[in-house]
Amino acid sequence: MKFWFLENQQRLAHERNAIHELESTAEWLEGIEWNIDSKGLSFNATIIVNGKPYRIKVTYPVLYPFAPPEVRPENPEDLWSEHQYSNGTLCLEWGPDNWHQEITAAQMLESAYRLLQIENPVGSDSNQKAPSRHFLTQGQLLRNKFLRFYASGELMAYLTCLPKMTKGVLDFSIQIQKESLLAIILKLDPFEGRPGWSDASIPEALKNPANIKAGLFFKTALDSSIIERIKEVKDIEMVLERAGFGAIHILEEDFYRSMRIDKEPSCIFLLDENDVPYFFKIFSSSEAKIYRFIPVYSGDSDPLSRIPPELDALSRKSFGIVGLGSVGGRLALSLARMGVRNFYLVDEDIFLPENICRHVLDWRNVGEHKVDAITNSLDYIAPDMKVNVSRLNLTGQESTSGLSVVLSRLGNCDIIIDATANSRVFNLLSALAVTYSKPFVWAEIYAGGIGGMIARSRPGYDPDPQTMRSAYLSYVSENPDPELQVNGPYSAEDTEGNVFLAADAEVGVITYFATRFAVDTVLEREPSLFPHSLYLIGLNRSWIFKAPFHTIPIATDHLTKIHPHEEVNPEVVADNVDF
Numbered sequence: 056m057k058f059w060f061l062e063n064q065q066r067l068a069h070e071r072n073a074i075h076e077l078e079s080t081a082e083w084l085e086g087i088e089w090n091i092d093s094k095g096l097s098f099n100a101t102i103i104v105n106g107k108p109y110r111i112k113v114t115y116p117v118l119y120p121f122a123p124p125e126v127r128p129e130n131p132e133d134l135w136s137e138h139q140y141s142n143g144t145l146c147l148e149w150g151p152d153n154w155h156q157e158i159t160a161a162q163m164l165e166s167a168y169r170l171l172q173i174e175n176p177v178g179s180d181s182n183q184k185a186p187s188r189h190f191l192t193q194g195q196l197l198r199n200k201f202l203r204f205y206a207s208g209e210l211m212a213y214l215t216c217l218p219k220m221t222k223g224v225l226d227f228s229i230q231i232q233k234e235s236l237l238a239i240i241l242k243l244d245p246f247e248g249r250p251g252w253s254d255a256s257i258p259e260a261l262k263n264p265a266n267i268k269a270g271l272f273f274k275t276a277l278d279s280s281i282i283e284r285i286k287e288v289k290d291i292e293m294v295l296e297r298a299g300f301g302a303i304h305i306l307e308e309d310f311y312r313s314m315r316i317d318k319e320p321s322c323i324f325l326l327d328e329n330d331v332p333y334f335f336k337i338f339s340s341s342e343a344k345i346y347r348f349i350p351v352y353s354g355d356s357d358p359l360s361r362i363p364p365e366l367d368a369l370s371r372k373s374f375g376i377v378g379l380g381s382v383g384g385r386l387a388l389s390l391a392r393m394g395v396r397n398f399y400l401v402d403e404d405i406f407l408p409e410n411i412c413r414h415v416l417d418w419r420n421v422g423e424h425k426v427d428a429i430t431n432s433l434d435y436i437a438p439d440m441k442v443n444v445s446r447l448n449l450t451g452q453e454s455t456s457g458l459s460v461v462l463s464r465l466g467n468c469d470i471i472i473d474a475t476a477n478s479r480v481f482n483l484l485s486a487l488a489v490t491y492s493k494p495f496v497w498a499e500i501y502a503g504g505i506g507g508m509i510a511r512s513r514p515g516y517d518p519d520p521q522t523m524r525s526a527y528l529s530y531v532s533e534n535p536d537p538e539l540q541v542n543g544p545y546s547a548e549d550t551e552g553n554v555f556l557a558a559d560a561e562v563g564v565i566t567y568f569a570t571r572f573a574v575d576t577v578l579e580r581e582p583s584l585f586p587h588s589l590y591l592i593g594l595n596r597s598w599i600f601k602a603p604f605h606t607i608p609i610a611t612d613h614l615t616k617i618h619p620h621e622e623v624n625p626e627v628v629a630d631n632v633d634f
Contacts, residue, residue: 270322383474503555507565
């Protein structure tokens with residue numbers, strides 16, 4: 056580790072001079088004691104406010120002067136100010152958010168003195184709070200809050216429009232997360248004939264009836280300070296009576312049945328005079344104990360509004376994807392986040408631990424069919440997701456009638472995508488695309504992760520898939536890589552026996568290129584974002600690629616079909632019609 060005070064002697068002298076000058080001129084500062092240890096440089100000092108001494112410690116960070124020094128009480132258990140973090144550090148006028156190199160530790164001492172002058176707990180009758188210089192993000196505010204509830208923009212807008220003294224019932228669910236419990240209000244029904252509300256943005260996967268619980272809500276005109284003192288169920292009852300709702304007995308059967316729920320309420324949801332929400336969960340009705348959940352605000356009433364408007368039509372398109380491996384699985388999830396809501400997924404394979412290194416799935420999905428695991432992930436992305444699946448092997452030993460059903464369903468999709476890199480599957484799907492006049496997209500990851508290929512065939516625009524595939528194979532055969540030998544999926548070997556494997560990043564790059572290709576194709580953009588329909592994309596300086604991201608388009612618009620339709624004798628046609 057390098058020590059800044061050894062590397063930057065000029066700055067060390069500047070710091071020492073600034074501290075010495077402050078000690079000489081400021082009557083409130085005395086007793087500077089410099090220290091050095093394995094953590095670096097620090098000093099202790101005494102700040103005197105209203106006759107009271109405050110022993111303070113200033114520690115320079117390793118990255119000084121690019122990061123601010125830490126200023127805290129010498130005794131780590133001392134609490135001096137409202138502007139003090141739980142670890143004892145004082146929140147002063149300069150911190151990580153506004154620090155610059157020209158500030159010195161002497162200025163930090165002056166800031167600490169001003170803070171203690173305002174919030175001095177001894178020697179003054181004032182009980183002031185120093186103004187905050189900054190705004191904490193929601194992430195900072197919730198960092199140590201285990202209990203949370205989701206307050207969407209749409210929910211808050213609805214609640215704001217309700218009149219004071221409204222009461223009603225609600226449905227909610229609890230999601231167990233790694234570091235938190237999240238309550239989600241699914242539905243809210245006020246009394247007095249007012250229209251209810253439900254969150255249409257919540258995926259159906261989160262609405263398991265076994266997990267849905269009932270609660271009560273009340274919109275009050277009370278000050279927030281009154282509601283924030285609530286600790287038990289009886290406190291809520293007293294607050295609601297004070298608000299004008301009459302005698303409330305939350306856990307008595309006669310009362311909660313009169314509120315139209317058939318079992319004890321699991322939560323109480325209150326609004327104060329400024330429509331600030333308070334969610335209280337009743338964990339133990341026998342002990343009448345409650346716990347407050349902190350709101351997680353979403354400023355957007357429509358969680359999907361960040362999807363570019365030009366992709367709106369994707370929600371009306373159906374995508375048939377064959378192969379849900381590392382390419383197909385990632386492609387499906389990306390399409391869903393772009394707005395696709397209708398999928399037909401085909402794959403017979405089981406997800407195994409060895410797939411984890413390149414797949415979007417993980418150990419929680421081991422042993423599942425890939426189509427089922429990906430479907431589960433899709434169901435958590437949006438509420439209106441429609442996913443049909445087939446676990447049939449298109450080129451394996453299967454029922455011919457079953458194969459016919461799957462091919463028919465694929466043919467009815469707006470676009471067909473081959474994510475298998477399997478030549479037999481490609482042959483079958485290319486024929487299907489031609490038969491049903493549907494656009495066809497396919498992709499391939501090169502062994503060793505040196506790059507990949509993406510291609511498409513659009514009826515009326517491009518040659519048929521087999522013709523394009525033939526042109527691609529011709530190009531590859533004319534440009535062989537003498538140094539590289541394919542020895543399995545995603546892997547290659549050089550002449551010295553070194554094995555090269557494709558990693559997740561390489562698979563991801565090619566897959567996301569293919570995703571954009573598929574979107575451009577199904578939206579029938581005119582002109583297309585892509586002037587060509589076949590691209591080789593390099594990710595390493597290898598083979599034909601001069602550098603990473605070297606892209607080689609292959610022109611295909613001049614190609615003709617491999618097997619053009621032969622001219623048929625009119626007599627043969629007439630005979631066939633008679634037949």
